[in-house]
Amino acid sequence: MPFITYNVEKNLFDNLKKLNLVKFYKFINDIEDLNISNKAILVESEKNRTLKNLSIKSKELGNKIMGSVKLTEIKIALDEAYKVLGKSNLCELSDQRTNKIKLDFVKNLDNEIDRKFKKKYIKGQFVPKDFDFEIEKFKENFLERIKYFILSKSLEAERNKTKNKINKIYIFHKELAKMALPVHGKRTAEIKNRKKTYDKAYLERDFEEYLKDESFNFNLTKNIKKIKYGIDLILNWWLKMPNSIMPTELNIFSDLPPGLEGENKSNIIKAREMFNKFLFKHLLDHPKLKTNFEFVHRDTFDVYEWWTHKRHFVFGSELQFVFSSQFGVELVSEKLVEKLRPVTVINVEDDKEDRHMLHLKSFIQKRTIS
Numbered sequence: 569m570p571f572i573t574y575n576v577e578k579n580l581f582d583n584l585k586k587l588n589l590v591k592f593y594k595f596i597n598d599i600e601d602l603n604i605s606n607k608a609i610l611v612e613s614e615k616n617r618t619l620k621n622l623s624i625k626s627k628e629l630g631n632k633i634m635g636s637v638k639l640t641e642i643k644i645a646l647d648e649a650y651k652v653l654g655k656s657n658l659c660e661l662s663d664q665r666t667n668k669i670k671l672d673f674v675k676n677l678d679n680e681i682d683r684k685f686k687k688k689y690i691k692g693q694f695v696p697k698d699f700d701f702e703i704e705k706f707k708e709n710f711l712e713r714i715k716y717f718i719l720s721k722s723l724e725a726e727r728n729k730t731k732n733k734i735n736k737i738y739i740f741h742k743e744l745a746k747m748a749l750p751v752h753g754k755r756t757a758e759i760k761n762r763k764k765t766y767d768k769a770y771l772e773r774d775f776e777e778y779l780k781d782e783s784f785n786f787n788l789t790k791n792i793k794k795i796k797y798g799i800d801l802i803l804n805w806w807l808k809m810p811n812s813i814m815p816t817e818l819n820i821f822s823d824l825p826p827g828l829e830g831e832n833k834s835n836i837i838k839a840r841e842m843f844n845k846f847l848f849k850h851l852l853d854h855p856k857l858k859t860n861f862e863f864v865h866r867d868t869f870d871v872y873e874w875w876t877h878k879r880h881f882v883f884g885s886e887l888q889f890v891f892s893s894q895f896g897v898e899l900v901s902e903k904l905v906e907k908l909r910p911v912t913v914i915n916v917e918d919d920k921e922d923r924h925m926l927h928l929k930s931f932i933q934k935r936t937i938s
Contacts, residue, residue, distance in 0.1 A: 569698065570891065570916045571657070571713045572602055572681075572689050573609045574673040578616040581625045584642050591680060592645055596652050598681045603655045605918045606889075607689050609716050610656040613666035619658075622650040657720035669716060670708070692891075692916030696908040703801065703906050706899075710914070711805045715813075717889055722813040734884040736817040737806065738932060739799075741896035742875040745863060746825035747791040748846075749839065750778065757830025769827035771838050775846035790902055797905055798897035799847050802881075815883070817858040820847060820897075823875045824865040836863065864931075874927055880917065885932050887925060890917040 580587070602608035612618055629643040659669070673681055688694075699705040718734045725733040751767035758764075773784075775792055782789040799820070806818060828836050840863060844852060848859040866875050879896035883889040893899060894913040901907040917925060 569689065569694055569709050569713060570692065570889070571607055571609045571717055572672045572686075573611050573659075573669060573713065573716060574599070574656075574675065575611050575613075575616065575671060576618045576621075576653075576675040578621065580676060581621055581646075584625065584629070585638070586677060587642060587645075588677060589641060589645055591678065592649070594680060595675050596645070596649050598686055599656060600652045602686070602689060603652065605690055605692070606657070607692070607916075607918075608656040609713075609720055610653055610658050611666060611669050611671060611716075612658065612660045613663045614661075615663055617660070619650060619654055622646050622653070626650065657717055658723065659716060659720045660723060670712070692918065694914045696910055696912050699908060701907050701910065703900060703908060706908055707801075707805060711802075714883065714889060715805075715809055718809070718815070718883065719813050721884070721888060732886075732888075733813075734888055735815050736819070736883075736885055737802075737815050738880075738882040738928075739802070739818070739820045739897060740822075740878045740880045740882070740928065741820070742823045742878045744795060744820070744896060745822040745839075745843065746827075748775065748788070748795050748843070749825045749827045750784070750788060751827045759830045764830075766829050767827045769825075769831065769835065769839060771835065771842060775842065793902040794898040794900070794909070796846070797900035797902065801900055802897070803848075803851075814857075816856060818860075820861045821864050822861075824863040828863070839863075869927075869931075871927060878924065878927075880924060880928060882928055882932070887920075887929050887932070890925065890928070891915060892917055892924070 599608055610618060626643055626646045629639055629646070633639045633643065659666075661669070672685075673679075688698075694710065696706075699709060722733045725731065750770040750773065752770040753768045754765055755768040756763055756765055775796075778784060778789050778792050779796070803818075806814070809815075824836075828839055840861065843861040844859070847861050851857060851859045864875075866873075869875075879894065880890055880892045892915050895909065895911065898909055899912055901909050919925060
């Protein structure tokens with residue numbers, strides 16, 4: 569759902585005199601609207617190269633026009649279609665691979681993109697009901713669409729010999745560490761010449777132990793489950809990507825929780841290692857994939873309240889695709905792992921001038937340079 573996948577029937581151009589120009593221009597305009605927010609993916613197979621077909625038919629008409637107003641109008645429409653469809657994200661695949669991609673729309677002589685369907689894609693806001701609350705449908709209709717986008721960028725990088733391939737995934741969830749960090753008792757810490765009382769981080773048990781024993785803190789176990797299930801959903805989807813397009817790095821960032829404020833460096837490092845072990849398990853020593861969890865203290869940033877409402881999933885160091893979730897990685901119900909959490913609200917972020925997008929871009933660029 570974050571992207572509409574589409575193509576055009578090959579035989580649409582076999583008899584151009586039957587082409588309904590009004591409906592064809594409506595289709596062109598719809599794709600142009602979707603392109604503006606980068607929401608369209610044109611899927612082309614070996615047997616049906618839409619852009620190539622448009623180019624060939626336009627050239628053929630150029631030799632046949634001979635003063636025909638009708639043919640001139642058709643040629644202009646084909647040229648406009650070539651220009652607009654060529655701006656969509658492009659997946660040129662073998663017939664076998666194309667057959668595995670679920671298409672949302674295939675243009676024929678008479679059909680049109682549904683108005684409500686188009687409006688929802690452009691708005692880019694989705695709730696569990698859009699997926700019947702099912703994790704499998706969320707994977708198929710949301711996460712897999714992101715995979716197609718990653719594929720299109722990989723193919724684009726190959727065609728243009730650029731480095732535009734999406735190699736990194738970044739997850740920002742301000743409250744993640746605060747929610748999952750076990751605390752027990754109180755401690756006093758001096759920060760900026762002021763003594764304050766904080767919860768004391770309890771680092772003597774692995775997170776997995778709390779999943780087996782709820783007696784320590786029921787709410788803590790509940791939070792750990794929500795985080796684990798959400799991260800596992802993303803990890804399992806990521807690891808099933810074809811090696812040729814799979815991003816090789818996944819980073820998770822969270823604000824330093826109060827339980828670690830003013831703590832000595834060794835305890836902060838120990839807590840970070842606990843999170844890395846819990847979130848990534850056997851991936852920590854993977855020979856080709858890099859995973860990392862990191863605390864990023866709010867005082868690191870020059871911008872006031874930088875962390876406020878940061879619950880974003882970023883694909884690519886240039887923020888090629890970004891979506892936010894109202895509750896961050898808490899996408900999965902802690903009661904039924906095959907269901908989405910009912911309160912989930914997902915927004916596709918395509919405003920490059922948005923405050924959060926500018927913050928994230930600056931943060932990622934600084935890390936890339938360093």
